[in-house]
Amino acid sequence: MRTLFKTSYDTDINLFEDGRQAFWYISLIIIMAALPFLLDDFVLGEMTSLLIWAIAGMGLMILVGQTGQASLGHAAFMAVGCYANVLLQQAGLPFIIAFPLAGLISGIAGFLLAMPMTKLHGIYLGIATLAISILADDLIVILSPLTEGVRGLYAPMIEIFGVPIDRYGNPDRFYYLILAVALLVVLVYRNLLRSPLGRSFAAVRDSEVSARAMGVNIARTKAVSFGISTAITGLAGALMGHYAGIFNNETFNLILSIQLLLMIVIGGLGSIHGAFLGAAVITFLPQFISGIRDWIGGFFGATSATLPGVETAVFSAILIGFILFEPMGMYGRWLKIRTYFELFPFYRRDMFKRQKSYLKTERMR
Amino acid sequence: MSALLEVRNVTLKFGGVTAVNDVSFDVEEGEVFALVGPNGAGKSTLFNLISRFYDPVAGDIRFAGESILKRQSHEIPGLGIARTFQNIELFDQATVLQNLLVGRHRHRKSNMWNELLFTPFVRQEERRHREAVEKVIDFLDLQPYREKYISGLPYGVRKVVEMGRALAIEPRLLLLDEPASGLSVEETQDVAFWVEDIKKQMGVTVIMVEHDMHLVSAVSDRVMALADGMKLAIGTAHEVQNNPKVIEAYIGVSDDNQQVDA
Numbered sequence: 134m135r136t137l138f139k140t141s142y143d144t145d146i147n148l149f150e151d152g153r154q155a156f157w158y159i160s161l162i163i164i165m166a167a168l169p170f171l172l173d174d175f176v177l178g179e180m181t182s183l184l185i186w187a188i189a190g191m192g193l194m195i196l197v198g199q200t201g202q203a204s205l206g207h208a209a210f211m212a213v214g215c216y217a218n219v220l221l222q223q224a225g226l227p228f229i230i231a232f233p234l235a236g237l238i239s240g241i242a243g244f245l246l247a248m249p250m251t252k253l254h255g256i257y258l259g260i261a262t263l264a265i266s267i268l269a270d271d272l273i274v275i276l277s278p279l280t281e282g283v284r285g286l287y288a289p290m291i292e293i294f295g296v297p298i299d300r301y302g303n304p305d306r307f308y309y310l311i312l313a314v315a316l317l318v319v320l321v322y323r324n325l326l327r328s329p330l331g332r333s334f335a336a337v338r339d340s341e342v343s344a345r346a347m348g349v350n351i352a353r354t355k356a357v358s359f360g361i362s363t364a365i366t367g368l369a370g371a372l373m374g375h376y377a378g379i380f381n382n383e384t385f386n387l388i389l390s391i392q393l394l395l396m397i398v399i400g401g402l403g404s405i406h407g408a409f410l411g412a413a414v415i416t417f418l419p420q421f422i423s424g425i426r427d428w429i430g431g432f433f434g435a436t437s438a439t440l441p442g443v444e445t446a447v448f449s450a451i452l453i454g455f456i457l458f459e460p461m462g463m464y465g466r467w468l469k470i471r472t473y474f475e476l477f478p479f480y481r482r483d484m485f486k487r488q489k490s491y492l493k494t495e496r497m498r
Numbered sequence: 499m500s501a502l503l504e505v506r507n508v509t510l511k512f513g514g515v516t517a518v519n520d521v522s523f524d525v526e527e528g529e530v531f532a533l534v535g536p537n538g539a540g541k542s543t544l545f546n547l548i549s550r551f552y553d554p555v556a557g558d559i560r561f562a563g564e565s566i567l568k569r570q571s572h573e574i575p576g577l578g579i580a581r582t583f584q585n586i587e588l589f590d591q592a593t594v595l596q597n598l599l600v601g602r603h604r605h606r607k608s609n610m611w612n613e614l615l616f617t618p619f620v621r622q623e624e625r626r627h628r629e630a631v632e633k634v635i636d637f638l639d640l641q642p643y644r645e646k647y648i649s650g651l652p653y654g655v656r657k658v659v660e661m662g663r664a665l666a667i668e669p670r671l672l673l674l675d676e677p678a679s680g681l682s683v684e685e686t687q688d689v690a691f692w693v694e695d696i697k698k699q700m701g702v703t704v705i706m707v708e709h710d711m712h713l714v715s716a717v718s719d720r721v722m723a724l725a726d727g728m729k730l731a732i733g734t735a736h737e738v739q740n741n742p743k744v745i746e747a748y749i750g751v752s753d754d755n756q757q758v759d760a
Contacts, residue, residue, distance in 0.1 A: 142624075142625050142628040142629070142632075143621075143625070145595075145628070146621055146624050146625070146628075321614050321615075324613060324614050324615065324616040325613065325614060327616070327624070328608065328613035328614075328616065328620055328624070329599075329602070329603060329606045329608065329613065329623075329627075330610055330613045330614075331613075332592075332596055332599055332600050332603070333600065333603060335589055335591070335592050335596065335600075336589050336600045336603075338589075338591070339588070339589035339590050339591055339592065340587045340588065340589060340590075342551075342583070342587050343583060343587035343588065343589070343663075344589075344600070345551075345571045345572050346549055346571070346574075346575065346580075346581050346583070346587070347575055347600050347601055347603050347604070347663070347667070348572050348573070348574070348575035348576055348603045348604045348667070349572060349600070349603055350570075350572045351572065357610060361610075361614075403591070
């Protein structure tokens with residue numbers, strides 16, 4: 134077992150706790166950067182998709198995992214980001230300006246929409262955000278003159294300082310663009326976690342009453358969390374628009390909102406790792422299922438065409454499994470496995486069990 | 499020179515129940531003031547009034563000469579009033595250190611934008627907050643638990659962490675809601691020493707709700723007894739304990755006022 138000796142307060146403030154951790158994460162970044170040379174275009178495209186999902190997941194994670202507010206409306210904010218990005222580019226702005234602006238617009242939209250919802254809790258908040266998701270679909274159709282409604286919009290080719298970036302023409306450049314955005318979002322997320330704002334999010338999540346008693350403005354903190362969350366999700370939406378090439382009101386539907394939420398629950402709530410692990414599941418599970426589909430079909434003497442809904446079924450089963458057996462998600466399971474080996478043979482089964490606090494009755498809302 | 503906290507004719511009703519009925523008292527700067535009374539007397543309700551969780555239907559509460567009734571609850575720590583909760587309201591999925599750092603929220607000078615970029619200013623502020631929190635950790639002997647998650651800590655330690663979190667606010671007035679309930683004899687003695695030190699070393703005024711009369715007698719300068727939302731008596735611990743009205747509230751009087759021969 135490794136023990137870290139902390140010699141200054143900066144150890145707790147820095148991005149990496151020690152050189153060893155920094156080495157592993159930087160190695161990971163180098164491997165990620167080398168992927169275009171190692172993978173063929175199809176798999177690289179899948180990796181790009183994974184990173185986009187991860188960015189969207191991190192956006193939602195800030196709200197759900199860090200601040201404890203559920204949202205079933207995040208697909209709507211992906212749509213806001215996506216449409217804003219493309220429309221701004223159509224208006225003549227270059228991608229390098231339109232893209233951050235799209236995030237900002239999505240963030241402001243989230244902040245404003247959250248303000249009347251800050252008093253809602255749990256399932257009621259879920260329903261309110263669900264309404265946003267449904268409304269977004271209709272709004273895109275109603276605003277057809279701008280959004281082309283059901284016909285859909287085409288994402289223009291990205292050009293940054295004269296360098297063309299195209300998903301099909303040069304997938305490696307597109308991948309690097311997404312990787313850069315993902316790294317930036319991770320950095321912002323980490324900064325959030327180690328600063329007073331992130332702690333006030335956690336305070337709202339764990340006990341609103343005492344957060345108030347510590348001087349945290351609950352309503353504003355929730356709205357700010359919504360704003361940051363939807364800004365990042367909006368960026369992911371903009372990237373997804375470029376990835377898909379064409380999108381309409383159906384692209385960012387309710388299913389996408391639900392998938393986002395499932396993704397971060399499966400990955401592990403409250404951690405950046407969780408967003409990436411969940412994104413990996415979302416991206417590679419369909420591939421995996423289509424791979425084994427024919428194999429399963431062989432048993433029943435049926436072809437894949439006669440087995441509809443396998444994907445949804447497997448996905449649902451995985452989710453139920455996680456909620457029942459590993460509420461901490463994939464990252465939580467990984468932590469347990471790591472601790473088991475670090476402490477071997479002294480690991481105890483109840484090490485990660487939360488001690489229920491009794492006397493939690495007199496809660497003031 | 500007016501008192502640090504002035505509570506004037508405060509009344510609070512929940513539906514038909516009058517939880518606090520026309521209560522007035524002053525708390526002087528630098529004293530330890532204890533609230534005692536049977537269950538449902540309105541002690542914690544008074545705390546919730548002072549920390550602005552409830553709005554009184556009548557009366558005024560003034561802190562350092564200024565009425566706090568126009569303030570919202572989250573502005574109260576900024577004035578220098580910190581509190582703990584009877585049933586421990588900590589941030590369970592955070593470490594002790596993070597819990598104490600939330601107490602520093604009042605002293606936050608950075609804003610969302612420079613925090614998201616984590617500018618050198620934010621780092622400098624973080625060091626400053628950490629130093630303040632380390633002082634609290636030293637004071638309450640919480641060093642072994644610094645990195646531990648609240649959800650795994652025993653009850654007694656949580657109680658201390660909650661007191662520490664209130665101290666991290668660096669308050670002028672500290673409201674302790676049953677700091678010793680559920681604690682062992684040794685832990686209660688620790689609390690007595692800490693309250694003494696909070697008053698003498700830090701110069702913080704303390705209002706304490708407590709049932710343990712040993713603790714109350716040991717640390718408090720003045721005691722106020724409440725029953726059914728009304729003020730019964732105010733004075734030293736000894737005076738209050740021997741007040742006939744207080745005795746009546748706690749153990750009642752015999753029906754026919756006769757002395758029982760033993």
